[in-house]
Amino acid sequence: MDHEEITPLMMEALDGSLAEDRQHELEAHLNSCESCAREWQAIQAIHQLFLQAPILSPAAGFTTRTLARLPNRRMRIFVTSAIYGLLLVSGVVPLAIFIWLAVQFAPALKQPAFVGGIMQAGDQVLELALAAVGACWQGLGTIGELLGQQPAILGWLFVMIGVVFLWGGVYSQLTRQQRI
Amino acid sequence: MRYQGSADETVWLAEARRGSKEAFGELINAYQSPVFNLAYRMLGNADEAEQAAQEAFIRAWTRLDSYDPAHKFSTWLLSITSNYCIDQLRKRRAHLLSIEGPLPPHPALMSENTDGPEEQATATERQESVQQLLNTLPDDYKQAVVLRYWYDMSYEEIAEVMETSVSAIKSRLFRARRQMAEVGTEEGFIPQLEQAAVV
DSSP states (O other): OOHHHHHHHHHHHHHTOOOHHHHHHHHHHHHHOHHHHHHHHHHHHHHHHHHTOOOOOOOTTHHHHHHHHOOOHHHHHHHHHHHHHHHHHHHHHHHHHHHHHHHHTHHHHTOHHHHHHHHHHHHHHHHHHHHHHHHHHHHHHHHHHHHHHOTHHHHHHHHHHHHHHHHHHHHHHHHHHHHO | OOOOOOHHHHHHHHHHHTTOHHHHHHHHHHHHHHHHHHHHHHHOOHHHHHHHHHHHHHHHHHTGGGOOTTSOHHHHHHHHHHHHHHHHHHHHHHTTOOOOSOOOOOGGGSOOSSOOHHHHHHHHHHHHHHHHHHHTSOHHHHHHHHHHHHHOOOHHHHHHHHTSOHHHHHHHHHHHHHHHHHHHHHTTHHHHHHHHHHO
């Protein structure tokens, strides 16, 4: 039996679940292997030490101190329920209005000209959006040209970003310590 | 040391879910020692253990709605506690704070029993050895050892708390024991431990 096979036997022996025949195998190996025997002795000593270790208790008044820090659960339940209620109302009310409007204007919606008008308005909105994107892209190109001419601006940009992260980290540490 | 739920605990839990702090106070009374003990064994410091224990109860209070009654309340609560302690240990390392040298013993380790001074000194020394040995372990090994020895949890329960497999828990426990045995031998604890174990 090699050393790696001994490990599960030792574990089962510590748990008190080692079968008798395996117990004999373990003992036979320990009798023939000095290093495993020394290790087993040390592990047993550790095991006994930990079995005798007591459960520690906090200082008196722990319950009172902890209760004083508990947030108000009933208020939290009430606020959470109120928020869910408002969300529900905010979804149901517009839906009800939409259905009412649809019913009121159903005859008009059946007119082809009405639907065509909506499609035309949609096309115009899309054209405006594409024009806005094109203008932004052109603006980026202008900025790129400027940076190419004045590379120092890029350096200052990185410095400012670094300063923002630095102060953000300081703020984060200060607020974290306050919470602790 | 096995913590069993009681019929009272079921009532307290139901009341606490409805927002009763008095009912939750009963739960704190019932579990303050196991929670504090776990925190102290993980963190090695009485003040931090008290803060961690309080925080564990606060988290349990705010998350009561997520507690599944199909599982034991003690397992759920100790899981919250051990996860919080693991986070604190990671923050401690991140802030380059380390506990060096022997820790001052918890007041409870100073024996209140009627043993003579020699027996008390032996018991205190033995318990200081326990904490020093625990502090040599990686966090996940320490967690497995504490849950096994102080809470008598099965491998399956420990695996559930630590969100890993039973085989991983068995491996960690044995490696932890082996590592503590090596440290104990190097530091000269072992002859004293064997003697104390016999006492």
